[in-house]
Amino acid sequence: MAAIAASSTTPRPPADLISSSYDDDDNSTTTSDSDTSVSPSQTRGRSSAVESSILSTYLSASGEALSSASLSNLIPFLSSASGRGGPHSSCLICLSRIRLTDPVWSCTSSCFSLFHLPCIQSWSRQPLHSSNSSIPSSSTWSCPKCRFAYPRSLVPRSYRCFCGKLEDPPLDPWLLPHSCGEICDRPLGVPHPDNTCGHNCLLLCHPGPCPPCPQLVLGARCFCGSHKEARRCAHKHFSCGRSCNKPLTCGMHRCQETCHQGECPPCKVKGNYTCECGKVREERVCSERKFRCENPCDGVHACSKHKCEMGCHAGPCGDCPRQGKRTCPCGKQEHKELGCDVESPTCGATCGKFLRCGRHKCPERCHRGPCVETCRIMVVKFCRCGGSKKEVPCYQDLTCERKCQRLRDCGRHACRRRCCDGSCPSCPEICDKRLKCNNHKCPSPCHRGACSPCPLTVSISCLCGETHFEVPCGTEKNQKPPKCSKKCPISRLCRHKLQSRTHKCHYGACPPCRLVCGEEFSCGHSCKERCHGPIPPPNPEFTLKPKKKKMGRVVEATPGSTCPPCKEIVLVSCFGQHLGQERPMVCVSKRQFSCENLCGNPLPCGNHYCTKSCHVLETQMRSTYAEPCEECTLRCQKGRPTWCSHSCPLPCHVGNCPPCKALVKRSCHCGSMKHVFECLYYNTLTDEEQLRVRTCSGPCHRKLPNCPHLCSEICHPGQCPTIDLCTKKVTVRCSCNTLKKELICQDVLKTYKILGRDPKDVSKSHFRVGLLPCGANCKKEVQKDESELHLRKTHESKEPGAELVNVPKRRRRRERGKETRQASKFEAIKTISMRCLWVMLMILVFIMCAYWCYKGIFWLSDWMNEVDEQRLRKMSPRLNQ
Numbered sequence: 071m072a073a074i075a076a077s078s079t080t081p082r083p084p085a086d087l088i089s090s091s092y093d094d095d096d097n098s099t100t101t102s103d104s105d106t107s108v109s110p111s112q113t114r115g116r117s118s119a120v121e122s123s124i125l126s127t128y129l130s131a132s133g134e135a136l137s138s139a140s141l142s143n144l145i146p147f148l149s150s151a152s153g154r155g156g157p158h159s160s161c162l163i164c165l166s167r168i169r170l171t172d173p174v175w176s177c178t179s180s181c182f183s184l185f186h187l188p189c190i191q192s193w194s195r196q197p198l199h200s201s202n203s204s205i206p207s208s209s210t211w212s213c214p215k216c217r218f219a220y221p222r223s224l225v226p227r228s229y230r231c232f233c234g235k236l237e238d239p240p241l242d243p244w245l246l247p248h249s250c251g252e253i254c255d256r257p258l259g260v261p262h263p264d265n266t267c268g269h270n271c272l273l274l275c276h277p278g279p280c281p282p283c284p285q286l287v288l289g290a291r292c293f294c295g296s297h298k299e300a301r302r303c304a305h306k307h308f309s310c311g312r313s314c315n316k317p318l319t320c321g322m323h324r325c326q327e328t329c330h331q332g333e334c335p336p337c338k339v340k341g342n343y344t345c346e347c348g349k350v351r352e353e354r355v356c357s358e359r360k361f362r363c364e365n366p367c368d369g370v371h372a373c374s375k376h377k378c379e380m381g382c383h384a385g386p387c388g389d390c391p392r393q394g395k396r397t398c399p400c401g402k403q404e405h406k407e408l409g410c411d412v413e414s415p416t417c418g419a420t421c422g423k424f425l426r427c428g429r430h431k432c433p434e435r436c437h438r439g440p441c442v443e444t445c446r447i448m449v450v451k452f453c454r455c456g457g458s459k460k461e462v463p464c465y466q467d468l469t470c471e472r473k474c475q476r477l478r479d480c481g482r483h484a485c486r487r488r489c490c491d492g493s494c495p496s497c498p499e500i501c502d503k504r505l506k507c508n509n510h511k512c513p514s515p516c517h518r519g520a521c522s523p524c525p526l527t528v529s530i531s532c533l534c535g536e537t538h539f540e541v542p543c544g545t546e547k548n549q550k551p552p553k554c555s556k557k558c559p560i561s562r563l564c565r566h567k568l569q570s571r572t573h574k575c576h577y578g579a580c581p582p583c584r585l586v587c588g589e590e591f592s593c594g595h596s597c598k599e600r601c602h603g604p605i606p607p608p609n610p611e612f613t614l615k616p617k618k619k620k621m622g623r624v625v626e627a628t629p630g631s632t633c634p635p636c637k638e639i640v641l642v643s644c645f646g647q648h649l650g651q652e653r654p655m656v657c658v659s660k661r662q663f664s665c666e667n668l669c670g671n672p673l674p675c676g677n678h679y680c681t682k683s684c685h686v687l688e689t690q691m692r693s694t695y696a697e698p699c700e701e702c703t704l705r706c707q708k709g710r711p712t713w714c715s716h717s718c719p720l721p722c723h724v725g726n727c728p729p730c731k732a733l734v735k736r737s738c739h740c741g742s743m744k745h746v747f748e749c750l751y752y753n754t755l756t757d758e759e760q761l762r763v764r765t766c767s768g769p770c771h772r773k774l775p776n777c778p779h780l781c782s783e784i785c786h787p788g789q790c791p792t793i794d795l796c797t798k799k800v801t802v803r804c805s806c807n808t809l810k811k812e813l814i815c816q817d818v819l820k821t822y823k824i825l826g827r828d829p830k831d832v833s834k835s836h837f838r839v840g841l842l843p844c845g846a847n848c849k850k851e852v853q854k855d856e857s858e859l860h861l862r863k864t865h866e867s868k869e870p871g872a873e874l875v876n877v878p879k880r881r882r883r884r885e886r887g888k889e890t891r892q893a894s895k896f897e898a899i900k901t902i903s904m905r906c907l908w909v910m911l912m913i914l915v916f917i918m919c920a921y922w923c924y925k926g927i928f929w930l931s932d933w934m935n936e937v938d939e940q941r942l943r944k945m946s947p948r949l950n951q
Contacts, residue, residue, distance in 0.1 A: 147182060147276070147277040147278030148246065148276065148277065148278070159541075160541060160542050160545040161184070161185050161186045161189055162183060162185065162214055162215055162523035162524075162542055163185055163186070163189035163190065163192075163193055163214055163506075163523055164186060164189050164506070165506055165507060165523070165542065165544040165545050166186070166545075167545065167548070168184055168186065170241065170247040170248075171241055171247075172186055172187075173186070173187040173188075173229030173238075174186060174187060174229070174248055175187050175190045175226045175229075176232055176277055177213045177215065177216060177218065179213060179216060179218035179220075180216050180218060181213060181215045181216035181218075182277060182278045182279055183213070183214075183215045183216075184248075184277065185214070187226060187229050190214075190226055191225065191226060191227075193211070193214055193520070194211040194220075194222075194225045194226075195225075196211075196518075196519035196520055209222055210222065211225065214522055214523050215523065215525075231248060231249055231250040231275050232248060232249055232250075232254070232275050232276055232277050233250065233252065233254045233255065233256060233275045233276075235250055235252060235255075235275070236250035236252070236275075245274075246274070246275070246276065246277075248277070249274065249275040249276065249277075250275045251274060251275060252274065252275055253270075253271070253272065253273070253274060253275075254270075254271035254272070254273050254274065254275055254276060254280065255270045255271060256270060256271045256280055257269075257270055257271075258270065258271055258280055258282075258283040258303075258304075267283050267285075267303050267304075269283050269285045269303055272284065282302070282303075282304030282305070283302065283303035283304040284302055284303070284304070285302065285303040286300055286301070286302060286303070287300065287301055287302070287303050287306045288300045290306040290307075290308070292308055292309055292310035292329050293307065293308070293309055293310075293314075293329050293330055293331045293332075294310065294312070294313075294314045294315065294316060294329040294330075296310065296312065296315065296329075297310035297312070297329075307331065309328065309329040309330060309331070310329045311328060311329060312328070312329055313325075313326055313327070313328065313329070314326070314327050314328070314329055314330060314334060316334055318334055318336075318337040318356075318357075319334075319336070319337070319357070320337045320356045320357060320359075322337075322339075322356065323337050323339050323356060336355070336356075336357030336358075337355065337356035337357045338355050338356070338357070339355065339356045340353055340354070340355055340356075341353070341354070341356060341359070343359040343360075343361075345361055345362055345363040345382050346360070346361075346362055346363075346382050346383055346384040347362075347363065347365070347367065347382040347383065347384070349363060349365050349382070350363040350365065362381065362382040362383070363382045364381075364382070365381075365382060366379075366381060367379070367380055367381055367382065367383060367387065369386070369387040370387065371387050371388065371389060371390035371391075372387075372388065372389045372390060372393075373389075373390035373392075373393060373410045373411075375390070375410060375411050376390050376392070376410065376411075390410045392410035392411075393410045396408050396414045397414065398414055398415065398416055398417040398436055399414070399416060399421075399436050399437055399438045399439075400416075400417060400419065400420075400421045400422060400423065400436040400437075402417055402419055402422070402436070403417040403419075413438075416435070416436040416437065416438070417436045418435060418436060419435065419436055420432075420433065420434070420435060420436070421433075421434050421435065421436055421437060421441065423441055425441060425442065425445040425464075426443060426444070426445065426465075427445040427464045427465060429445075429464065430445050430447050430464060444463070444465040445463070445464035445465050446463045446464065446465065447463070447464045448461050448462070448463060448464075449461065449462070449463075449464050451467075451468045452468065453468045453469055453470040453489050454467075454468075454469060454489045454490065454491035455470060455472055455474065455489045455490055455491060455492075457470055457472050457489075458470045458472075469488065469489040470488070470489045471488060471489070472488070472489060473485075473486050473487065473488055473490075474486065474487045474488075474489075474490030474494065476490070476492070476494055477494075478494050478495070478496065478497040478516075479494075479496055479497060479517075479518065480497040480499070480501075480515075480516035480517055480518060481518050482497070482516060483497050483499055483516060496515065497515060497516040497517075498515070498516075499515070499516040500512075500513065500514075500515065500516065501513070501514050501515065501516050501517060501521060503521050505521055505523070505524045505543075505544070506521075506523070506524070506544055507523075507524040507526075507542075507543040507544025508544065509524070509526075509543055509544065510524055510526060510543065523542070524542065524543040524544060526542075526543040527540040527541065527542055527543060528540065528541055528542075528543050528545075528546040530546055530549050530551060530552065531551070531552070532551055532552055532553075532554035532556075532575045533551075533554070533558075533559070533575050533576065533577055533609055534554060534556055534558075534559045534575045536554060536556045536575070537552045537553070537554040537555070537556065537575070538552065539552060550612075551577065551612045553574075554574060554575035555574060556574065556575050557572045557573070557574065557575065558572065558573050558574060558575050558576060558580060559575070560580060560606050560609065561606070562580070562583060562603075562606060563603060563604040563605065563606050563630075564583050564601055564603025564604060564605075564630065565587075565588065565589060565603060566583050566585045566588075566601060566603075569585065570583055570585060576609065577609050577610065577611055577612045578608055578609055578611060579605075579608035579609065580605075580606060580608070580609075582601075582605065583601040583603070584600070584601070585600075585601050586598060586599070586600060586601065587599050587600065587601050587602060587603070587633060589603075589633050591633070591636045591657075593636050593638075593640070593657050593660075595636045595638045595657060597633040597634070599633065599634065602630050602631045602633075603630040604628060604629050604630040605628040605630070607626060607628075635658045636657040636658055637656060637657065637658065638656075638657040639654055639655070639656060639657070640654070640655060640656075640657050640660060641653065641654055641655075642654075642655045642660045642661070642662060642663075643662065644662060644663055644664055644665040644667075644684055645662050645663070645664050645665075645684050645685055645686045645687060646664075646665065646667065646668075646669050646670060646671060646684040646685070646687070648665055648667050648670070648684065651665040651667070662686070664683070664684045664685065664686075665684045666683060666684055667683070667684050668680075668681060668682070668683060668684070669681070669682045669683065669684055669685060669699060671687060671699050673699055673700070673701070673702045674699075674701075674702070674724060675702040675704075675721075675722040675723055675724055676723075676724040676725070677702070677707075677722055678702050678704070678722065680699035680700055681700065682697070682699065682700060685697040687699070702721070702722045703721070703722075704721070704722045705717075705718075705720075705721055705722065706718035706720050706721060706722050706723060706727060707722070708726075708727055710727070710730065711753075713753040714730050714749055714750075714753060716730050716732040716749055729750040730748070730749040730750045731748055731749070731750070732748070732749045733746050733747070733748065733749070734746070734747050734748070734749050734752050734753075736752065736760075736764055737764075738764055738765055738766035738785050739761075739764060739765060739766075739770075739785050739786055739787045739788075740766065740768075740769070740770040740771045740772050740781070740785045740786075741771070741772065742766060742768065742771045742785075743766040743768070744927070745763070745764055745766075745927070745931055746924075746927050746928060746931060747763070747931070761787050762938065763934075763935070763938070764787075765784070765785045765786065765787075766785045766934075767784065767785065767934060767937070768784070768785055769781070769782065769783075769784065769785070770782070770783050770784065770785055770786060770790060771785075772790060774790060774792070774793055774796055775793060775830060776793055776794060776796075776819050776829040776830060777796050777798075777800075777815050777818070777819060777829060777837070778837055779796050779798045779815060782796075782797070794816060794819055795816050796814075796815035796816050796819070797814060797815065797816065798814070798815045799812050799813070799814060799815070800812070800813055800814070800815050800818050802818060802841045802842055803839050803840075803841075803842060804839075804840065804841075804842040804843060804844045804845070804848060805839065805840045805844055806844055806848045807839065808844065808845070808847070808848040809842045809844065809845055809848065810842075811842060818841065821841055822841075
């Protein structure tokens with residue numbers, strides 16, 4: 071009632087405001103008699119204020135926002151009724167726009183669509199889809215959109231507001247059109263209007279459905295009844311999310327489903343249950359624990375003569391069905407004292423049972439079993455249409471060949487069915503009449519009266535398609551495209567597409583660019599003229615039905631004009647670009663010149679400069695007058711790293727020098743072999759890697775300092791580890807060399823140390839001699855050897871020919887030279903030439919041997935590198951582990 075009082079005390083606006091706020095066709099403003107106009111923004115502001123006043127009572131009671139989901143179905147109806155357009159702003163019968171002053175009728179069933187009052191009255195008076203022209207008072211008429219059936223007594227007779235309280239509601243700019251301004255007060259339904267919750271709508275008189283009931287219910291219980299809380303009336307039936315826990319129909323278990331609405335599902339607890347006869351035991355759900363097996367019953371009836379034929383059952387089999395009062399097969403004669411094992415005799419009379427036709431009785435005598443299925447008694451029958459009659463068997467239907475000429479319920483097509491009995495079926499044809507929208511045909515079955523409105527809607531959008539609204543089909547002809555706030559999707563073709571101000575989505579051509587061209591010339595200056603670049607092709611004009619494009623006709627962009635020549639004054643340098651030699655020239659006609667100074671241009675080597683006079687450089691322009699700079703003939707003088715002592719083999723060049731490929735000789739650790747490495751490879755290795763690659767992988771071959779033997783270890787750096795641990799066998803003798811004995815070398819060294827003598831001071835010929843003490847026989851052996859030696863010397867002195875036998879080779883040659891005779895001159899020349907030839911042959915052999923040794927060293931070094939790499943590959947997984 072507070073809302074009613076507030077609306078009644080609101081002052082009335084002036085007449086010009088009324089005329090300007092309710093325009094009948096579009097949102098454009100209109101002027102009154104006093105030439106006063108109101109902008110569309112003011113009209114939209116008043117419309118939103120009216121909507122807020124209608125929903126204020128509901129929002130205060132429910133505590134929700136205006137954009138809540140419960141009001142989403144109501145807002146489009148308020149927008150359509152207030153004249154701002156929408157899906158409900160046109161009448162679906164006449165396809166005309168509903169003006170704010172037109173009397174209307176609103177469907178109150180489900181669609182809540184608005185129709186012109188005369189249109190809905192004419193619609194309700196149209197004949198129904200039947201062949202009978204008489205319309206009884208109890209017949210119904212349906213809504214054109216939702217097809218909800220209204221009784222004939224509810225045909226609208228007068229123009230009423232949305233809630234139905236006020237007849238002919240006046241137009242008030244502070245109220246919603248077609249509204250009385252009072253509280254709606256229609257009963258709210260949960261969830262259907264027929265099922266009311268006891269509360270009424272709190273909104274002001276409004277179109278569309280009433281929102282959910284906002285009243286607060288304190289004692290609302292969930293579906294299972296275990297939870298109780300305060301909720302809105304529209305949502306008082308809810309699920310608590312817990313287990314239902316209601317007792318099931320089986321009486322043994324409880325429902326384990328989540329709290330739900332309605333009855334609980336059947337019990338699904340599995341168990342082993344037996345059938346009614348107790349023969350079969352199966353695993354079944356509790357709701358199907360009572361079942362019957364397919365085994366026959368083995369019991370006997372009380373007569374003890376016949377077996378039970380009931381199948382699986384519980385309890386006793388019962389009395390025999392053949393005991394008691396019995397009759398003959400036709401039922402006319404009774405037999406009271408017949409045994410159950412004796413068949414009842416026939417009575418001999420006519421059977422008299424009705425046949426399947428239901429009109430004649432069986433003419434045969436009393437018999438067992440069923441009577442004949444078909445009645446063959448001849449009767450006179452009329453066909454279904456009544457046009458002919460004929461005597462036929464009772465079971466046979468009579469049909470004629472006459473085609474029915476009655477019109478079906480559509481009133482357009484004949485029945486054309488053979489021998490029709492008058493109940494012609496509905497017309498199976500499609501109506502296919504042109505609807506009032508002039509765009510589609512009626513898809514309904516053929517019917518009487520006017521066709522229903524076109525159920526389709528047409529979407530009217532801007533050029534980009536982001537902004538659009540839908541209107542009923544047929545009302546799109548008077549619509550204008552919506553104003554889109556998005557940016558125009560067509561980008562400019564000139565160079566200012568990122569700098570120019572963006573404009574909104576539109577139809578037709580884009581506005582021209584008004585910025586300065588700014589196009590850069592090849593000289594580096596920019597164009598000062600107004601933008602004259604290409605113009606994009608215009609957008610198509612707004613039309614509901616776009617015309618078909620002609621083949622080969624494509625709208626192209628307008629090409630732009632070229633920029634004028636550059637007229638800037640620039641300073642032009644000489645050919646050699648020397649400082650202080652520039653001259654001012656016009657940019658279009660500028661040309662270079664020679665200043666007669668030295669060129670000074672850096673040579674390709676990057677280290678020296680050209681000493682020619684100023685000339686045209688090849689790097690500046692491609693001209694026939696271009697002259698290359700002089701070539702640098704010096705050698706490269708760039709420094710190498712400190713570890714490389716070689717110079718660069720290339721002439722003066724640009725950039726860094728190539729890696730040093732010179733060969734470096736390094737002997738192995740034992741000195742028996744020399745390795746050849748590349749300078750870059752060897753000097754970039756670490757100290758450990760250098761020691762590793764220098765090993766020859768063979769025996770050390772270095773003489774041990776304390777004994778005459780060689781080191782037995784693999785080639786290694788540093789001092790040999792086996793100085794005092796030599797394991798070679800040595801023959802030790804006494805001072806007179808008579809006694810001898812084999813010992814290990816390291817034991818000999820220990821003996822020298824025990825004797826106080828340094829093994830290094832012992833000569834190689836006296837090593838191992840004198841370590842054994844002389845025995846008793848040593849003097850005899852020495853005297854015997856001395857006598858033999860004396861006899862040998864005396865014998866040699868007597869035989870001079872044999873004197874040269876044990877003489878050294880050099881001495882024998884010397885003696886032989888003295889005895890040679892003088893050779894002739896020819897023999898001397900021959901001897902000299904033979905010697906020279908021999909020397910040349912030896913030199914050639916030496917060169918070949920050196921070459922193959924050089925190759926062998928490289929091959930050996932490569933082979934050793936591969937062996938080292940294989941060892942590293944084998945060791946790398948072990949190190950990772």
